Amino acid sequence: MSEFSLYLLQQLINGLTIGSTYALIAIGYTMVYGIIGMINFAHGEIYMIGSYITFIVIAGLMSMGIVSLPIILIIALVVAMFMASTYGWAVERVAYRPLRGTNRLIPLISAIGMSIFLQNAVGISQGFRDVALPPMVTGGWALGNPADFEVTISYMQVIIFAVTFVTMTLLTLFISKSRMGRACRACAEDLGMTNLLGINTNKVIALTFIIGAALAAIAGLLLGLYYGVVNPFVGFIAGLKAFTAAVLGGIGSIPGAVLGGLILGVTEAMTAAFFPSEYKDVVAFGLLITILLFRPSGLLGKPEIEKV
Amino acid sequence: MxxxxxxxxxxxxxxxxxxxxxxxxxxxxxxxxxxxxxxxxxxxxxxxxxxxxxxxxxxxxxxxxxxxxxxxxxxxxxxxxLVRTFQHVRLFQKMTVIENMLVAQHRHLNTNLISGLFKTPNYRRLEQEAMDHAVHWLKEVDLLEFANREAGNLSYGQQRRLEIARCMVTQPxxxxxxxxxxxxxxxxxxxxxxxxxxxxxxxxxxxxxxxxxxxxxxxxxxxxxxxxxxxxxxxxxxxxxxxxxxxxxxxxxxx
Known part of the structure; x- marks a missing residue:
């Protein structure tokens, strides 16, 4: 293969890595929107909190003298998912549920307020500056001839792919097969009717926030380790990107969120391959606007059918 | 009396x-x-x-x-x-006929997340009961052959009957x-x-x-x-x- 195509392959791999983490976060937006028609703007902050908890747990375990990498990562993952889910649940309970049934704009404002609140609460307790972690997962595979261009897949990237794939598979099984998943789909179609059939829809809504937060925490762990750095504001831009991914794929659709995330990640990486990397956001959001102009419901979203 | x-x-x-x-x-x-x-x-x-x-x-x-x-x-x-239907059909259009019947029995399946995760014998038994109950009512309204079809693809008359069947599994x-x-x-x-x-x-x-x-x-x-x-x-x-x-x-x- 030529040097150029190897370079493209490298960018594709990098793009899919970032894209799959966008997809993990985007699912939280899309599930909540699918059920209560609300954009949870504090979702990016849950991702940021997941990153912080990962860093704290890793630092804690290392100071206790635990050196086994798999053990550290698994404990960090479990703790981050649990803590972030608690945050996700609490945010819904405190800031959104009391406002349900009011004008749509009101929970949206509440969500923006929650987002700023969480950014600053974490900033005050953990400091507003970057917190760095030494690389935990190092090394990787190199393909191609070292003399001209080498395509590398780092072990961290492999972990990101593997964890994302397993998570998505489990989520799909949960939604399509389990009893609660069935209730989630019913709520997404007709919340009022689901309620009328005697299902406690508040529980189902709380569950979607918990699942979304747990997935965001997984993304927080993966991207935190990938970049090795976190600050209280990383949730803002990651949340915006994931929201874009959800809209791009068709908000309300879980496969759409995954597709949107991957497309966005690859687009960014490919743009960075040819232009100065500052252009990647310009192209990514330009793509979003273009797709929405021609397909307002997103790639996999179904067009709203007028109810008679 | x-x-x-x-x-x-x-x-x-x-x-x-x-x-x-x-x-x-x-x-x-x-x-x-x-x-x-x-x-x-x-x-x-x-x-x-x-x-x-x-x-x-x-x-x-x-x-x-x-x-x-x-x-x-x-x-x-x-x-x-006391269970009702509406003037216009309110089925879960994108779910299959049988899923519509199972969702309606959600609260009768009194299980928790853990038993669902590990598919305990009790969970399986309750799921099976719900399935039997759903099949029974689909037979009653003559829709059993459409069990795996999306509810939105049924004819209007069939959707009406499915709605009644879905009410009936909640045991009103x-x-x-x-x-x-x-x-x-x-x-x-x-x-x-x-x-x-x-x-x-x-x-x-x-x-x-x-x-x-x-x-x-x-x-x-x-x-x-x-x-x-x-x-x-x-x-x-x-x-x-x-x-x-x-x-x-x-x-x-x-x-």
């Missing part, structure tokens, strides 16, 4: 200055088909909305099996055995049907007619019906209430209603 299942007294619903329903009384006994008729805009659906907990009535009492249910939330009322004692025959062809109306009678005679539940199709109402109702402009106008058996001059006046206007 059949017992009183639903006893509504002086039901009144005001929206600001508008009195939509004014002093309506209704009685439904066990194993009875009772119809509510009236010209368009008479307040029939508002009565249903008050009974099923969509609205909290301004005044009046709603007793289900001698217990006050006025003011309870819609899901609490449905859990007490009183089923409220809001214009179930609207939009059905004569053949489908006849099937519906037979189904409603079967629900009363074989499954021993009561049915409260709003309907415009007079031949359906007159043919199957044990008792009929007439409402006009939110106010009760008359009640009695089909023959009494047919010959009541007030009713004829309300429908056809004065001579």
């Amino acid at each position: 059949s017992q009183l299942l639903l006893d509504v007294n002086g039901l009144t619903m005001r929206f600001g200055g508008l009195v939509a329903v004014n002093g309506v009384n209704l009685k439904v006994k066990n194993r009875q088909i009772v119809s509510v008729i009236g010209p368009n805009g008479a307040g029939k659906t508002t009565v249903f909305n008050c009974l099923s907990g969509f609205y909290i009535p301004t005044e009046g009492s709603v007793m289900l099996k001698n217990k006050q249910i006025a003011g309870l939330k819609d899901y609490q009322i449905s859990r007490k055995g 004692e009183l089923l409220m049907l809001d214009e179930p025959a609207a939009g059905l062809n004569p053949n489908e109306t006849k099937q519906l007619d037979e189904l409603i009678i079967k629900l009363r005679d074989e499954h021993e539940i009561s049915i409260l019906l709003i309907e415009h199709d007079m031949s359906l109402v007159m043919g199957i109702s044990d008792h009929i209430y007439v409402i006009a402009q939110g106010t009760p106008l008359a009640n009695g058996t089909a023959d009494e209603i047919k010959n009541n001059p007030d009713v004829i006046k309300a429908y056809l206007g004065e001579e």
Whole structure:
């Protein structure tokens, strides 16, 4: 293969890595929107909190003298998912549920307020500056001839792919097969009717926030380790990107969120391959606007059918 | 002696200055088909909305099996055995027929997340029971062959029957049907007619019906209430209603 195509392959791999983490976060937006028609703007902050908890747990375990990498990562993952889910649940309970049934704009404002609140609460307790972690997962595979261009897949990237794939598979099984998943789909179609059939829809809504937060925490762990750095504001831009991914794929659709995330990640990486990397956001959001102009419901979203 | 299942007294619903329903009384006994008729805009659906907990009535009492249910939330009322359908079909269109039937039994599957995660024997048994129950009712409404089809792809008459079947798996004692025959062809109306009678005679539940199709109402109702402009106008058996001059006046206007 030529040097150029190897370079493209490298960018594709990098793009899919970032894209799959966008997809993990985007699912939280899309599930909540699918059920209560609300954009949870504090979702990016849950991702940021997941990153912080990962860093704290890793630092804690290392100071206790635990050196086994798999053990550290698994404990960090479990703790981050649990803590972030608690945050996700609490945010819904405190800031959104009391406002349900009011004008749509009101929970949206509440969500923006929650987002700023969480950014600053974490900033005050953990400091507003970057917190760095030494690389935990190092090394990787190199393909191609070292003399001209080498395509590398780092072990961290492999972990990101593997964890994302397993998570998505489990989520799909949960939604399509389990009893609660069935209730989630019913709520997404007709919340009022689901309620009328005697299902406690508040529980189902709380569950979607918990699942979304747990997935965001997984993304927080993966991207935190990938970049090795976190600050209280990383949730803002990651949340915006994931929201874009959800809209791009068709908000309300879980496969759409995954597709949107991957497309966005690859687009960014490919743009960075040819232009100065500052252009990647310009192209990514330009793509979003273009797709929405021609397909307002997103790639996999179904067009709203007028109810008679 | 059949017992009183639903006893509504002086039901009144005001929206600001508008009195939509004014002093309506209704009685439904066990194993009875009772119809509510009236010209368009008479307040029939508002009565249903008050009974099923969509609205909290301004005044009046709603007793289900001698217990006050006025003011309870819609899901609490449905859990007490009073279940309704709507004028327009409200199925989960993107889910399959069998899934629609299983969702309706969600709360009867009293299991927790852990047992669901590990598929304990108890969880499997409950799932199997729900499945058997769903299959039983799909057979009753003649939809078993469509079990794995998306509900939205069924014909309109089939969707209506699926809606009734979905209500029935929640094990109601009183089923409220809001214009179930609207939009059905004569053949489908006849099937519906037979189904409603079967629900009363074989499954021993009561049915409260709003309907415009007079031949359906007159043919199957044990008792009929007439409402006009939110106010009760008359009640009695089909023959009494047919010959009541007030009713004829309300429908056809004065001579």
